[in-house]
Amino acid sequence: MKVLFRILRRPTASFALAFIVLIVALAIFAPWIAPFDPMQQMADGLTLEGAPLPPDHTYWLGTDLLGRDLLSRLVYGARTSLFIGVVANGIAVVIGTLVGLSAGFLRGWTGVVLMRFADLMMAFPALLLAITLAAVFRPGVWIVAMVIAMVNWVQIARVIYTETVALSAREFIVVERALGASPARILFSHLLPHLMPTILVWSTLGISTTVLLEATLSYLGVGVQPPMPSWGNIIFESQTYFSSAPWLVLFPGVVIVLLSLSFNLLGDALRDELDPTLKEAH
Numbered sequence: 001m002k003v004l005f006r007i008l009r010r011p012t013a014s015f016a017l018a019f020i021v022l023i024v025a026l027a028i029f030a031p032w033i034a035p036f037d038p039m040q041q042m043a044d045g046l047t048l049e050g051a052p053l054p055p056d057h058t059y060w061l062g063t064d065l066l067g068r069d070l071l072s073r074l075v076y077g078a079r080t081s082l083f084i085g086v087v088a089n090g091i092a093v094v095i096g097t098l099v100g101l102s103a104g105f106l107r108g109w110t111g112v113v114l115m116r117f118a119d120l121m122m123a124f125p126a127l128l129l130a131i132t133l134a135a136v137f138r139p140g141v142w143i144v145a146m147v148i149a150m151v152n153w154v155q156i157a158r159v160i161y162t163e164t165v166a167l168s169a170r171e172f173i174v175v176e177r178a179l180g181a182s183p184a185r186i187l188f189s190h191l192l193p194h195l196m197p198t199i200l201v202w203s204t205l206g207i208s209t210t211v212l213l214e215a216t217l218s219y220l221g222v223g224v225q226p227p228m229p230s231w232g233n234i235i236f237e238s239q240t241y242f243s244s245a246p247w248l249v250l251f252p253g254v255v256i257v258l259l260s261l262s263f264n265l266l267g268d269a270l271r272d273e274l275d276p277t278l279k280e281a282h
Contacts, residue, residue, distance in 0.1 A: 052064055081259075211260055
């Protein structure tokens with residue numbers, strides 16, 4: 001709670017947290033907040049020429065190329081984007097923590113093999129690898145989440161590995177080994193608690209990356225497939241109307257940028273509060 005109060009004293013972090021809470025609330029209460037069914041093609045949702053309607057008193061953010069309410073699709077799209085962001089990042093954090101912790105603690109050939117595999121994964125551009133994996137499997141919410149997780153675990157694995165190696169050389173770990181403590185006790189009772197601040201920070205920062213990557217994959221047509229709304233495929237569906245109906249691209253683009261920025265700001269604030277080296281520097 002003390003960390004939360006200190007974060008709330010920061011204007012940028014307070015804004016970030018408020019925006020994240022707002023988006024989460026929209027996602028949870030979407031059926032009660034969205035003014036229309038996001039799949040419903042409105043009879044009056046297009047002009048006489050068949051073009052999308054601009055924002056007005058009925059459709060606050062306008063309609064899309066099929067006459068569907070854009071606000072409703074954005075609200076429901078928050079569910080998809082947040083679900084993928086949280087699930088994909090959670091899986092990536094678990095994999096990265098296990099790999100980094102195992103490699104840093106066991107060392108030897110086990111550590112070498114694990115970290116060389118991580119280096120091999122880092123050698124491939126993340127977006128290109130994600131597109132390849134998404135193209136191999138049938139795109140869907142869970143498949144997209146797994147694909148993103150498979151390309152995002154490497155960074156946290158290297159961070160956890162470096163910190164585990166440093167912690168393993170500390171005196172309290174050496175004493176535990178001398179007293180005959182089991183590897184499981186050292187890992188879960190001593191190393192993991194010291195790594196939790198780092199894991200928490202990377203968990204927050206990673207959601208920003210996964211939200212952006214999901215939007216990119218959906219925009220490229222290999223992510224969440226229409227008609228299920230996601231912020232990325234809303235832009236993908238509407239890109240041909242960029243000049244005549246810019247609100248179709250502007251509104252989802254702004255939401256994606258603001259949410260990613262909010263998670264980055266919150267992650268930076270958590271890092272400043274939880275990282276003891278930064279506190280000593282101040």
